[in-house]
Amino acid sequence: MDKEKISEALSYLDDDIIKETDALRQKSAKRRSFGIINIAGRPWVKIGLTAAACVLIIIGGGVAVYRSGILSRKKSAPLPDLASSKFAYTSSDGITQGLSEGDGFATDRYDTSDSGRNEGTRENAVGTSPASVGEKQVAAAAMPYDMTYITSFCTYTCKDSKVAGSYGFDLSENADYYVVTGDRWELEFLNSDTWEKVAPKEEKAWPAIAIPIGQYAGTNHYSSNFNLDCYGELKDGSYRIVKKIWIHKVVGGNDTSYEESVYCDLEIKK
């Protein structure tokens, strides 16, 4: 057998096989006749596209940071803390599940069952609430921004002594400001009528990131997963995740920032 015999044999390939390739050839020839050249597969194009994408990401990131006001705010406002704590919770029995939803000053209601599995539902209440008692509370009317545009939420489970879930907040599209926050959060416990910070058992370094929410950010939603594994033993009661935010609003022609807190409530019951 020689190579020419194989080549000759190709004349007897099944028609459908040749037809398939023929269609591809004609399509390719048509593209070339219209001056359309597919260069995506060429190595230098891949390198070029990758480099261009990197440049765009850098520029885009820079623009996002600039527009978020971090570099240009007039009033001094701290960025989200970069080092804080992460906490742990240990419960001895049962499963607790919770769902909370409300604004930054919302109240909550918690129902339990006796089956070892606890489920909670937190209802939204705009305005003042027990969750904020004892805290520095800013009267919305006195400030140039409306906190009711922010709705917090917290969904969590408590199972095998572990509490985990996600929390966050939504900023209304009607809001006339945008929000910047970071990764850091803290846990507080409601002792009588006073919210007390829960000390962490282990320190944790938080990433130095600023997360814009709302105008210019492309999203009005912030959420993050959490767990309380690193806390010590926690007693039953009402807890809340405290999230620092910075509200940015143009006041008097200046982009001014105001520090605020968003609270996401938890109910732990053994």
Add this chain to the structure above:
Amino acid sequence: MEDAKIVQLYFDRDEAALNETQSKYGKYLLKIANNILYNNEDSEECVNDTYLSAWNAMPPHRPDVLSLFLGKLTRGHAIDVYRKNHAGKRIPSEFTTSIDELEECIPGASDVEDNLEAKRLGEVISGFLREQSDEARNLFVGRYFYADSLKDVAAYYGMSEAKAKMILFRTRQKLKDFLDTEGFTV
């Protein structure tokens, strides 16, 4: 004109069939011939032979796909002309290059190889190609049936020539193994 009508002209023994064929498929057939012969004059002669063969074949043969039928005729004529005119010589055509590449597909020496009909081998290779990816199959047919250049076959999928070359290399290696397992080797 639709293929079915052109075929009917052949069956009606209407010489307009030749004009219609030339009008619709002249360039297509010339490209096939030129890929093999690398010579315009020989290629045109080859295409004219194709028209004559088509005239003689229809009737009774009624091709399902006229373009493929004519393409195969042209390819056969071109290979004949290639062998006749360039025996012992090496011409710089895509066909020369492509059949050199096919040398890699030749199984080990075999006494039965000469007995193998080209048609049977064509069927076996068809079976092999059906097992391959669309990409590998079309690159193979484009390169070794149509004798398209590496650049042209790479353009089928907008890939680099290097990638097309690698796919073709692997397909040839697989074909060699396939022919071995089919018993076309000692």
